[in-house]
Amino acid sequence: MVDITELRTRFPALDRKVDDRPALYLDGPAGTQVPISVIDRIAAAMVESVSNVGGPFAASRDSDRVVDEARTAGADLFDAEPGEIVFGANMTTMTFAFSRAVSSSWGPGDTVAVTGLDHDANVTPWVRAARERDAEIRFIGINEDATLDMASLDSVLDDSVRLVAVTGCSNAFGALVDIPAVVDASHSVGARVYVDAVHLTPHRRPAITTLGADAVICSAYKFHGPHVGVLRGDPDWLTEIEAVKVRPSPPEPPGKFETGTQPFPLLAGFAATIDHLASLGEGDSRRERLASAFDWISEREHRLGSMFVDSLPDNVTIIGPPTMEGRVSTFAVSVEGVGPGEAARRLGERGLFVWAGHNYAVEPMRRLGFLDEGGLVRMGITHLNTEDEIERLVDELAGLRG
Numbered sequence: 001m002v003d004i005t006e007l008r009t010r011f012p013a014l015d016r017k018v019d020d021r022p023a024l025y026l027d028g029p030a031g032t033q034v035p036i037s038v039i040d041r042i043a044a045a046m047v048e049s050v051s052n053v054g055g056p057f058a059a060s061r062d063s064d065r066v067v068d069e070a071r072t073a074g075a076d077l078f079d080a081e082p083g084e085i086v087f088g089a090n091m092t093t094m095t096f097a098f099s100r101a102v103s104s105s106w107g108p109g110d111t112v113a114v115t116g117l118d119h120d121a122n123v124t125p126w127v128r129a130a131r132e133r134d135a136e137i138r139f140i141g142i143n144e145d146a147t148l149d150m151a152s153l154d155s156v157l158d159d160s161v162r163l164v165a166v167t168g169c170s171n172a173f174g175a176l177v178d179i180p181a182v183v184d185a186s187h188s189v190g191a192r193v194y195v196d197a198v199h200l201t202p203h204r205r206p207a208i209t210t211l212g213a214d215a216v217i218c219s220a221y222k223f224h225g226p227h228v229g230v231l232r233g234d235p236d237w238l239t240e241i242e243a244v245k246v247r248p249s250p251p252e253p254p255g256k257f258e259t260g261t262q263p264f265p266l267l268a269g270f271a272a273t274i275d276h277l278a279s280l281g282e283g284d285s286r287r288e289r290l291a292s293a294f295d296w297i298s299e300r301e302h303r304l305g306s307m308f309v310d311s312l313p314d315n316v317t318i319i320g321p322p323t324m325e326g327r328v329s330t331f332a333v334s335v336e337g338v339g340p341g342e343a344a345r346r347l348g349e350r351g352l353f354v355w356a357g358h359n360y361a362v363e364p365m366r367r368l369g370f371l372d373e374g375g376l377v378r379m380g381i382t383h384l385n386t387e388d389e390i391e392r393l394v395d396e397l398a399g400l401r402g
């Protein structure tokens with residue numbers, strides 16, 4: 001049983017005040033607070049793990065250990081093997097590099113499928129890669145409630161499709177995607193599936209044993225960790241792909257995808273993040289505790305999200321799934337008579353941290369008609385929020401009048 005009051009004391013950032021009012025963090029989709037255990041582990045690694053890896057001396061062996069521990073932690077997160085875990089700067093940078101490597105075998109007659117729901121980091125890298133190889137690009141459409149149109153997926157798939165790039169969860173609208181169904185349909189035509197789990201992972205465990213995708217990628221700063229990206233790839237596929245690398249770096253995965261010197265202190269912080277998340281669950285192994293922690297997170301967020309939906313003031317409209325069915329507790333809303341930028345600014349002055357705009361979800365914002373309107377206001381409720389904070393949010397939204 002997690003004590004939420006105790007849990008919040010682990011996060012120094014939650015002490016922040018804005019003009020004597022406690023800060024109310026609702027900007028989780030763009031970055032989350034970090035517990036002291038993670039901060040301490042990063043600081044310790046700045047002392048112990050600044051030597052490079054692979055050397056015949058103690059300080060280098062410390063860095064080797066940090067990398068090994070980070071891979072084991074990544075394997076526990078994804079329910080995979082350590083050798084399948086690749087680290088990098090962030091999801092966007094890693095996806096540009098990965099798409100360039102994957103597409104080196106594409107040519108005319110091949111197709112890549114991207115979606116109208118994704119963050120642009122899972123669209124533009126694949127579109128550019130396809131263009132460079134004269135491959136075709138197809139878009140999977142969305143429904144009016146910002147969910148993926150599964151019928152459109154079926155119409156896009158044929159045996160020319162080499163890869164489907166799809167999000168696990170919309171970073172703007174909170175809609176979940178049925179990834180196992182996308183994987184089944186894509187694999188039936190021989191296409192690989194690359195899942196952007198950046199917005200999924202703060203809310204659901206990206207277990208490969210459930211998702212079944214060929215590659216799943218996320219970013220630790222979205223789930224209380226440092227700014228580092230992590231990918232889990234199918235080992236045969238990772239071996240097959242020709243990585244874009246320098247000659248002396250390892251020829252085998254995962255090292256062949258990790259260009260240059262890795263941020264060892266951040267990798268130490270990543271392992272500490274997984275320990276922190278596991279501390280919210282129960283079980284004999286870290287994997288079991290992680291699975292249980294994610295159950296607790298999704299149940300708590302469902303409750304907080306339902307509270308928000310049920311008490312929505314009449315000047316606010318949710319764009320996207322209208323209830324907690326098929327979604328996480330990330331809400332894009334419009335406020336009657338108040339533009340999104342103005343609403344976010346006024347909330348910010350009162351200590352509520354929310355984003356406004358398209359949040360890089362260019363495709364869905366354009367398709368739903370909000371791109372030229374300045375986007376929407378986005379509130380990301382996470383398990384760290386409290387019932388009192390949801391009440392405060394609702395009151396503040398109700399007070400936003402034009």
Ligand SMILES: Cc1ncc(COP(=O)(O)O)c(C=O)c1O
Binds near residue numbers: 091167169197218
């Ligand atoms: C769904 C989604 N995908 C990709 C990204 C890009 O992640 P990164 O900042 O690690 O490049 C984000 C960042 O907001 C995101 O929300």
